[in-house]
Amino acid sequence: MAEDEAGSRLTKGARTMRRKNAKISNAVIRRLPRYRRYLIELKKKGVDKISSKDFSAMIGYTASQIRQDLNNFGDFGQQGYGYSVEGLYNEISAILGLDKEYKMVLVGAGNLGQAISKYIINMMSDGFQIVAAFEVKPALIGTEVEGIRILDYEDLVTYVEDNNIDIGIICVNTGNAQEVADRLSFAGIRGIWNFAMVDLEVPGHVALESVHLSDSLHSLAYHMTARREEAAAVKRLLKDE
Numbered sequence: 001m002a003e004d005e006a007g008s009r010l011t012k013g014a015r016t017m018r019r020k021n022a023k024i025s026n027a028v029i030r031r032l033p034r035y036r037r038y039l040i041e042l043k044k045k046g047v048d049k050i051s052s053k054d055f056s057a058m059i060g061y062t063a064s065q066i067r068q069d070l071n072n073f074g075d076f077g078q079q080g081y082g083y084s085v086e087g088l089y090n091e092i093s094a095i096l097g098l099d100k101e102y103k104m105v106l107v108g109a110g111n112l113g114q115a116i117s118k119y120i121i122n123m124m125s126d127g128f129q130i131v132a133a134f135e136v137k138p139a140l141i142g143t144e145v146e147g148i149r150i151l152d153y154e155d156l157v158t159y160v161e162d163n164n165i166d167i168g169i170i171c172v173n174t175g176n177a178q179e180v181a182d183r184l185s186f187a188g189i190r191g192i193w194n195f196a197m198v199d200l201e202v203p204g205h206v207a208l209e210s211v212h213l214s215d216s217l218h219s220l221a222y223h224m225t226a227r228r229e230e231a232a233a234v235k236r237l238l239k240d241e
Helices: 003-020 026-044 052-059 063-071 085-095 111-123 153-163 174-186 213-240
Strands: 102-107 128-135 148-152 167-170 191-194 207-210
Touching: 026 052, 026 063, 026 085, 052 063, 102 111, 102 153, 111 128, 128 153, 148 153, 153 174, 167 174, 174 191
Parallel strands: 102 128, 102 167, 128 148, 167 191, 191 207
Antiparallel strands: none
16 A cells, blocks of 8 residues: 555544543654654655655654654554655644644734744744734734734733634733733633743643743753863863873
8 A cells, every 4th residue: 555545544543542542742742843844845855755764864863763753643654665755744734733723812012922923924834823912002002013903902801702712822021921821711722822931820721832932042051061061171181192
């Protein structure tokens, strides 16, 4: 059987397996978007199939790691053939929920909020749409950012309830972020993308993904420091010789 045909048959079964199995580790989930990005590049180049070995060399993970990650969701490869690029792309998209449309609201239309909205509108084409933004500052209410109307924050709960909003993006200061999360959760939001520099508490029915930009920058500083210390240690060894 051709791999793309096998892939199409496995899509539903893979998702069912994911629902029935124990919770997949967050580390695995965070690698899936990377796999998908590289599969997009392969699709653009017209590549039909790829082995786990070649995919490993391309993406930077071991072939064993790739196979283990994908095996959490089903048996996608075929021995002696490898992976169908189109089939695997579709499988990972479905696993990530990217075969659906998502309506989002932005809370906090300051500099960060505007930057995030511009990125989503101009750089993402995966079914995520910001349909409204909310602010407390009178000077911003009634204006637009990237064609998105900025509404009064006091109308947030009603808007989310009336428009079946899926995701709330929080771009407010740390002192107000929890209150925004509480309102979104009360209104029935399904997911929160948090850019405030604070850890939020949300009900069990709400998925939460926090992006702390400073954490990433601090990690970069650590790796730079470690490399500098390694280079200094090598330099000392060479000098002693």
